[in-house]
Amino acid sequence: MTAQLVVFYLLAAITVLSSLGVILTRNVVHAAFMLLVALLAVAGIFLVAVAEFLALAQILIYGGAVTVVVLFAIMLTRSDEQPRADHSQWPVAALASVGVFALLVAAFVATDVASLDEATNVGTGTETGFEALGLGLFTDWAIPFEVASLILLVALIGAILLARNVEEGE
Amino acid sequence: MVNPANLADNQASSQPGTVDMMVNMGPQHPATHGVFRMELRVDGEQILDLVPHVGYLHRGSEKLCEHELYSQIITLFDRFDYISNFNNELVIVAAVEKLMGVEAPPRAELIRMIMCEFNRIASHMLFYGTFAIDMGAITPVLYNFRDREKIQALFESVSGARMMHNYFRVGGIKEDVGDDFVARALALCDDLERGIDETDRLLTVNEIFVERTVGIGVISGEDALDWGLSGPVLRASGVPYDVRVDEPYSHYDEMDFGVPVGSAGDCWDRFYLRILEARESISIIRQAIALMEPGDTMAQIRRIARPPAGEVYAHCENPRGDLGVYIVSDGGERPYRLKVRPPSFCNLQALRDLTVGHYIADVVVILGTLDIVLGEVDR
Amino acid sequence: MTTRGTSNGEAEPSGQGGKAAPAKRHEPEVPRAAVALPAEGVVLAERLSETLDSHDIEFGAAIDEVVCTVPADRLIDICQQLKDDPEFGFTYLRLLTVVDYLEQDGEFEVVYHLFSLANHHKMVVKTRIPERGASLPSVTGVWRGADWYEREMHDLFGVVFDGHPDLSPLVLPDDFEGFPGRKSYPLNDYGEW
Amino acid sequence: MSFTDVLFAFAGILGLFTALAVGVLSLTWLERKTLARIQQRAGPSVVGPHGLLQPVADAIKLMTKEDIIPAYADKVLFWMAPVFVAIPAFLIWLAIPFGDNLAVRVLDLGLLYLVAISGLGVVGLLMGGWASSSRYSMLGGLRAAAQLVSYEIPIVIVILSIAALVQSLSLDAVINGNSVTIGDQVRNLPSQGSIPFAFVMPMGLVIFVIAGLAELGRTPFDIHHAESEVVGGPFVEYSGAHWAVFFLAEYLNTFVISALIIVLFFGGWSWPNPPESLFGNDLSDITTDLLGGTWFMIKTYFMATLIFWVRATYPRLRIDQLMAFAWQVLIPLSFVNLVLVSVVLFYGWSLWVMTAVSLLILVLVSIAVRRSRGAPGRPQTVRILRRSAGEIGLPVPDLANQPASRIPGEGQVGN
Amino acid sequence: MVEGFADNWTVIAIGGAVGLLVIGGMFIASYLLAPRQSSERGRIPYECGIETPPFSWSRTNIRYYVFGLAFLIFDVEAVFLFPWTVIFLEAAAAVFYEMLIFLGILMFGLTYAWRKGALSWK
Amino acid sequence: MLNGLKGLGVTLRGALRSKVTAEYPKEHLPIDNRFMGFPALTWDAARDEPYCTGCIVCVRYCPTQCMSAQMQDNPKFAEGVSHRKKIIETFEINLGRCILCGICVDVCNFDAIEMSHEHERSERLRNANRVDLPTLLDMGRQYQAEVGWKQSKPNAASPNERAAAKAAVEATKAEETPENPETQAADDTDIPEKSGGDAA
Amino acid sequence: MEITEGWRNTPRASPFQRSAVPGVITTNADQLVAMARKSSLWPLTFGLACCAIEMISTYMPHHDADRFGIVTWPSPRQSDVMIVAGTVVKKMAEPIKLLYEQMPAPKWVIAMGSCATNGGPYYRSYSVVMGVDHLIPVDIYVPGCPPRPEALMDGFLKLQKKIQADAREGQVG
Amino acid sequence: MLELVHFQVLSAALFSLGIFGVLARRSAVMVLISIELMLNAVNVNLVGIAAFSDRAADVRVFGQILVVFIITIAAAEIGLALAIVLRVFRNRGSANVDELNVMKW
């Protein structure tokens, strides 16, 4: 067992446990904080996979921004007022999710892993590097990149309009 | 286990659309200048409603006054508006003198005036400082207290106390000022002028300060009169009512001084007006010192004042406004009924009208410019 | 051991002297303060008596102020007239207070000190109400500044001002019992503290 | 990385932590002394020589003070909030170069790392504010979140401008300059040893300093712990060690922002490079590093003093003004700065063009801000009515006929 | 290079661990050293001396959310900008203009938000 | 923006000025001669006894009722050393309650009480500041030495004194006997004292 | 409401003190801690009446309590000392008690001025509490009306002595 | 030895946890949080594949670029969705998905 694996298991455990916490806790604020922990652990996983930039981007966006937005939203809705926050058909949901999990794992295991070179050291991934990512992003993916800006624009304007209506509606 | 997060905020209104929250400020709050308390209903940061609560310093002193000799009442008056003690003393002695029909000798009157004006400056300095603190500027208060300390040292050399002087007497003053008084007072005037300039430069023109105060807490002249406001708060709204001018007492009618009057009625006006007023006070002090002549400082009256039966209302311009006292005397050594007209009390009434619609931070600023002293609000 | 002084003030301290009834017997005639109405006060008094003739008003003076004693039920009308009439223009309520004459007459006297900025007039309006059902129309409608004064007086004397928006306790704790402003209320009660 | 390496790293970082703790303590002392100096008083002077032990006493006291967890608080989050604030504040230090070779780690993505990590602190404040279940901390937490979040953006964008200027995200490159190959030509980008970026990008500096102050929550941007409004904001309910950790984080951040200003705009340890004649050329690496480190620290402390000076002078803004300032002035400006930098670089103009345009924009913007506010400096609404001018009250007696002053040497009457 | 990468992050992880340890140590030390006194009443949240009913949260003002959201959008934008800043000189000119368009679109969003008054508190 | 910089200038200038702080335990801001500290009884060095005759005029006029006094026949009068028929026997002032108003000094006909410069009397017990006659006299002697105190009111040696004293004594008799100080003491005992305070 | 706990300002000992061999390590450690505590007395920003003005003066340039490490904090959670500066009226009694209880141990109380000591000029009034020690335990009484800033500083110095002495005697508070 | 399947299983676990959250929780905010989990599962998968791919470097980076886009979409999605939830909440006084079935609010 390499150190890499240990770290991976550790982070995976944190991720899964806090995700479990996210979906099981009654307290929405706790859920938000556990989401934060889970996503930070995912950032760690990215690091293990030598995606340094992605890890930092994950921290930047999920650590700072998304959590704050979610917390604001929670504080605005007080949506945990009901003592039971779950559907009554949660067993169905559990069944569904276990089923999906089984299916996915089976699929992954069944896939011909050999087609992806197992021997490739994870570390070599770094060669792709940050600049390659940038070049790829802005040359090959130029159109999606511009579309992304439109999506962001739409999100901004949409959210502002919705929020404004809320205020006017008062 | 009860999850505290699930306990409903009992004040939140039931309507789904509203977002009110109750915030309680005071009685122990750094910005309420003592033990004033307000309950704010806020929407985020904006004030929807404000309920003032006073009485956390209600010491029952009006009732106490009915049980004290007139000479002892002066000590209680010192403690009403404990920032401008001399001005308070002046009111009670003026009232009793008016009731008894005696007059203090000119020298005594001049000394009283000088002391009162110094006290006005001291009081305004405290205002600048605490007001600045309310706005987050921490240095002006120290500069102002540095100068205030000098005023207090002068007071100590005159009355023997830094705050609770018990110096004015019915018919005069306790004892004449010392020989070096004039020189000290004049030197102090220069010092104070510098100190006021410092505050002026530090605050009045600062952009952030201007942003925070202009257009905040506006009250019109009519409303101000209707609410019974007085003093700088009233004058900032454009009503030139100053007891020193309108019903001159002491030797104010011999003084040439200006009365600063604002026109916007906002916080900036109320602040700057006090700066100008302090400068005018210095000018009054200089004039009064020039008029001082040697002479008696005490009229020839009984030591234990026993005014005739009757009733009297006397008032003076306190740094906070029109401070009056209404005495009903039954001819005894103690008043039958004594009631103070407390300027801060009246000024504070308007707080709700001034604040609603502003931000939480503005409440603090507006309250600061009202410059209340709880000792006088609650008595 | 005979002690000549005390550092305690329980009950009415006799150390203060002079208050007791015998002292009054020595001086049966209490001098009254001299009345010296200034010229403008005289003018005001005349005008007042002309204008408010229809109301049942007693005119008097206290040192330098005109004093009108009005019946309680006419109070609001008179106050409104005093405020609105440009001849008087008493827009400014300086002071509102209650004087306790329960022992003497079984009545409260409510005193309003008015001031007119425009005309530089000052005057006093008084009205008397009996202790029982001590209530009086509120003048908050005339001068908003009367608000807290009336609340305070309600606190201290138990006078009810009809039409006042909110007479909840102002200076006293919410659970305070009694009306400490009244003469009958002892200065202190050590029971609790 | 071998186990011993890990141990060494551990020890080194522990050392750094200790050093930082000492730095923070000295910073609190410096702040109190600076304020005292400005306010013409003595400041801490009884505990230890010149009050130097004062912070130590404060620290020990806080450690041995009862640590109350409020009744309705969310205990876990309440307990964890200071950790969430302090750890990022500490982690940032791992990427800051103190000297040429004197950095815990020089990250390739150092600038991104700074930005990403510093964003985490917001959550801690919001968490603390929420978990305390007091209205003040709630308000404070919300204010903190809204404020920090808004001022984070200009900081990020200014950092991006710097990255563009050196074409690298590494803090080493920020100080030493970098070289890139453009069209087969090697082009040297500016290095701070020669011109600090403060001169190249004055606009960036101004934005960064202002936004940095706001990130710290220092006057004039201290609305989230405004004592006179929310009585300490998110920290209201914290006592003892937990409060101490918040406090530590706060000062670590002050330290970080000062250090960042120095690193990003004033050449860190390298500017001004001492002339070789001063030390000769034969200094060992260690000595240069130590000298550089000391120089860097001196500059950082000086920057911190300036921050304290500002704190002593200004009143604080209101939340709406604060937000409006961030979104309507700083953020657009920072984007303008970024575009300016990239355009100048892209077209290969001289860097001084950037300086000139920056300054011009700064001036224009400050004029525009003033215009739009409609409050040109001091309002003119208060005037003095004089009795002598007959504007008010009764007529004034003729002072000339008053008996002359009896006081020797006292001639002046009136003004 | 690979080694450097792993080292860097190991060290930073160690840094985080040290931070946790020290801060946790502080908490534990304070737990051990501090006296206890607080009564149940003393743990009531501070409200300037008035005992107010339990309070967990209240619905806050929507404006906070708008600012949070705008921050999120700009953060995402920064994620795109970071790679761009270090390559735009070396890459094709198109990359430079691409980003100008990208920025232009977002600036349009900012201006729109401004015009709609979403960026001022009121 | 420039106006704000003006403020920075003011604070900078402040920083360049010398500090005004008095290092308290070592230095003390100057105390004026007239300063009214706690009241103290003066000592008639000439006759080696207090000026105070115990006439309790001050006790009656004190607004806080914080004094109590008791007079006795002066043994030195019998010996002919002194002209004071009566002299103070016990005198207690509760300095914790005294409000430093100076009324007692005003009303005393014998200059027997003075506002000393004493003002730092923090104590660990509520009643530790109820000072008795010797302490008051000590304070008085210290004050007299400090300011070079001279009697200024009508000398007790003059015939006035006898008249005044007589008047005072009569006044006292006319009064009802005031409360027993024990009442206060009893009142105070049920106040919990600080633990360990007694050791102080 | 009766105060049942902590009337004497002597908190329960910390686990360290309870477990360590009494008198061996604890004394020295306690004295060190006491030294730190007494050098860093943070009062609660809390003024009731006139005395508050002189209390403020104490923090101001001429007196500068900061020299002793005395800086005010607005929240009771961060304060060590409560200076009751002014008249305590009955309406204010509950808030004062609550604020006192909200302060973390170890905590001290200074009663400043005659009002806080025993009612002072208002001792006869119907609404005034005759001394704050009816509500909360007081460590130092500073007489005066108002006490000069020096007197308050004297009170602080005496409080420092008390803290050190208590540590020597093995008390915590 | 770290293998791709590790990433994939983790991803599957996160994804199914997300599904559970989406299906089982009533609060709309919780549903959105769960959706974030699912998106992150995809990210983990992509990053893993990118790291283990043996293609040329500039092709492998595609995986990471995709992740950048997913992060973008996720951010836009949660921002907008929460705004809608707020709007619904203000109008209906509830943020429960059950009660959102009627489209006319």
Ligand code: SF4
């Ligand atoms: S009035 Fe003077 S002489 Fe009489 S008891 Fe008082 S101090 Fe003594």
Ligand code: SF4
């Ligand atoms: S100074 Fe005033 S309060 Fe003090 S003992 Fe003398 S008369 Fe009484």
Ligand code: SF4
């Ligand atoms: S002791 Fe004196 S100064 Fe202090 S609060 Fe009481 S009356 Fe005011």
